[in-house]
Amino acid sequence: MKKVVVIGGGTGNFVVLRGLKKYPIDLSAVVSMADDGGSTGVLRDELGVLPPGDVRQCMVALSDSSRSMRDLMNYRFENGGLEGHNFGNILLSALEKVTGSFDRALEEAHKILSIKGKVIPVTTNKVRLKMVLNNNKLLDGESEIDGSQELDQGFKSMYLEPFPKAHHKAIDQIMTADLIVFSPADIYTSLIPNLLVDGICKALRDSEAKKVLVVNLMNKNGQTTNFKVSDYLIQIKRFIGEDIFNYILINNVKPSKELLDIYAQEGTMVENDLHEDSRTITANLISDEIIEQNKSDIIKRNLIRHDSEKIAEELMKIVDHI
């Protein structure tokens, strides 16, 4: 069975994993642990636990349990002391407290949720994401970076504090994979935080796996304003030290003008400027699903978004080829 490792943050990983889950492959997710906003941030601060949010999303994507169990994991309390917390975040935090370690908490959660595959935190060190902008301003924490409108001015450095060691299972998975998939994700707050963990970039360079980047659909104004595909490659290369990708998966369908107009304030579409690059694979990757506003917050966030099944089909063509 071919071994596929998906790297990124919660939402991007969720979309890729949900699609790949249906195929007969050995699937694992390596997940960023730098989140410090929302429910996750509160649980980190108040309980001293590791950030559960991104891990929860990947677990839901890979869960073979009932629909109601998955709804339960994403359920967000609306009142009182529990307000804003996802049930799944509370579950992971309680498991960490009861078992005494995030690793054992994940093992238990894998059983409770009948996980198909493995969800692996990139590190189990407690870290905080930092970014020093070109104007020397320090952005402190993932949620501060996520909310900034100044990132497109450029930055001098990004780092995790304290400098964390990679989870040995993350290294193992990367070194033994047949295919490594970089999920579409907020590049600075979901993707790069994985690359800032000691050992990950070396493993990515050394691994004999094929590597594929699933390129974002949309830019984010103030962060990746007017980025083209090559700009994403440059940012990632800045951390890994070389361009590791064998394949670059790019959407080639334009959403309706109505949707693009709605989206205009948030950002433009990512333009493909790599038509000459033989590594590119272009396909229709956009979801046609109409959004119900009451659906889980994972889906609600993006009106223009990737289709799990379409991405998985393209990725499986690569898997079948290697």
Add this chain to the structure above:
Amino acid sequence: MKKVVVIGGGTGNFVVLRGLKKYPIDLSAVVSMADDGGSTGVLRDELGVLPPGDVRQCMVALSDSSRSMRDLMNYRFENGGLEGHNFGNILLSALEKVTGSFDRALEEAHKILSIKGKVIPVTTNKVRLKMVLNNNKLLDGESEIDGSQELDQGFKSMYLEPFPKAHHKAIDQIMTADLIVFSPADIYTSLIPNLLVDGICKALRDSEAKKVLVVNLMNKNGQTTNFKVSDYLIQIKRFIGEDIFNYILINNVKPSKELLDIYAQEGTMVENDLHEDSRTITANLISDEIIEQNKSDIIKRNLIRHDSEKIAEELMKIVDHI
């Protein structure tokens, strides 16, 4: 397979169910739904859910899942917005929100926890327990009654507001049981609230099941001050309208003087004044287990307490006999 129904509140039911779980019987628990204190009270107030606490304790008693799953259900958060909540209470409340009904929440929880048997809320109406004392003072809510030191002055009435309908499954279980066990419990706040639900007393009178009362070990000063066994029977008869018990199970071993001295401020031992009554069964029912102060709060509450296995052995003698 003989059908045994256990009636009471959480802690008493927990002890009886944990013991009976090991035997090949068809076991169910009918659980009071009047709790409004602690974590349960906060969840009721803030989320508008039904009280999960007593149901949770019974579920843990009947769960066939791993030790860590049971520890998880009883885990109590110690900080922040989640402080004071048991994880199991949060689970049941989230399930009620996600599924839209307490009944469906319980079905899901039965699956998640691999419950052996059934846990049935005596009602799924939202109720509040009230008590009018002889001095006309109204005690409003289970936790106010639980904290009162004036109950031994006598009371004029107890009722649930609004007057609730019994869960049809509770009636079914009572009517088809071979044995109905009244758990040892705080009589006013855990046992009698079951009897205040429309239909329960009639079912208890009409059911052809044998009925056994497991008498409390200790009185509670200010509530059941210096009660003897006959006093408990009188209080229960006041609600059911007749003395329904075929068996009365009474502990006959005195704890050490040290333990009784520690307990003196809380209450005295319940004296057996029914030596002439052929329905009484006396046996050593006291737990010898040394209490670890850090164990789950269920056990910590009572230093002198029933032994699950000893109670179950005596109850199974009755089951084998009928």
